[in-house]
Amino acid sequence: METADFITIISIAFLGSFGHCIGMCGGIVLAYSTIKIEPASSKFSKSTAHLLYSFGRVSTYTILGAIFGTLGSVIQFSNTSRGVVLIIVGVAMILAGLSLMGKLKFLTIIEHSFSSSHLYKVTFKKILNSKSNASFFALGMLNGLLPCGFVYFFAITAAGTADPFLGALVMAIFGMSTIPAMFGVGFLASLASATSFRNMMMSLSSIAVLLYGAFTIYHGIGFLKI
Numbered sequence: 001m002e003t004a005d006f007i008t009i010i011s012i013a014f015l016g017s018f019g020h021c022i023g024m025c026g027g028i029v030l031a032y033s034t035i036k037i038e039p040a041s042s043k044f045s046k047s048t049a050h051l052l053y054s055f056g057r058v059s060t061y062t063i064l065g066a067i068f069g070t071l072g073s074v075i076q077f078s079n080t081s082r083g084v085v086l087i088i089v090g091v092a093m094i095l096a097g098l099s100l101m102g103k104l105k106f107l108t109i110i111e112h113s114f115s116s117s118h119l120y121k122v123t124f125k126k127i128l129n130s131k132s133n134a135s136f137f138a139l140g141m142l143n144g145l146l147p148c149g150f151v152y153f154f155a156i157t158a159a160g161t162a163d164p165f166l167g168a169l170v171m172a173i174f175g176m177s178t179i180p181a182m183f184g185v186g187f188l189a190s191l192a193s194a195t196s197f198r199n200m201m202m203s204l205s206s207i208a209v210l211l212y213g214a215f216t217i218y219h220g221i222g223f224l225k226i
Helices: 001-034 043-074 079-100 106-110 118-128 133-143 151-161 162-176 179-187 187-193 195-224
Strands: none
Touching: 001 043, 001 118, 001 133, 001 151, 001 162, 001 179, 001 195, 043 151, 043 162, 043 179, 079 133, 079 151, 079 195, 118 133, 118 162, 151 162
């Protein structure tokens, strides 16, 4: 992957985290901030808790990236099949971008959550009621498994690297790029309800996704011509 690809990943993840991610996971952050963190705790303790939660998410994303990168390396693609896959991915990106703009329900359809399952509820409740530092990390890892259109988007990108290390790197960068927004939600509850700000960031991220989708389709067409 080229430097430009990583810059694009950081841009999309960072902008999208202030719109899509806050909407999807902001409630969990607010929940554990209220239940697991004592109001009288020092800023250092609160910061540690929020960072451990975020690092838990990043750890899950990194593992998923390595898995998808491995899957991509196992499957042998011809230039034609690689071009077709890239075009399909590009179209999916454009659909995701339009969904972020509110034009489609593409992300809503693919974000079927298993959070209502008995196993998830039991595990989530147990971790949420624990006050240990390790529980914040565990909660982050659990949250990283929740179905999310953005995670799917970057998982496909990780698979496209056809390399476990690069796949893990893609997902790690994605996760780290979302930390500022989720960290902010933990300290500023109003950020989760700042509709105008979220809408602005959502619009910027959707445009970035659309442009990257168009570029991916163009890249795929290039393989078909080889």
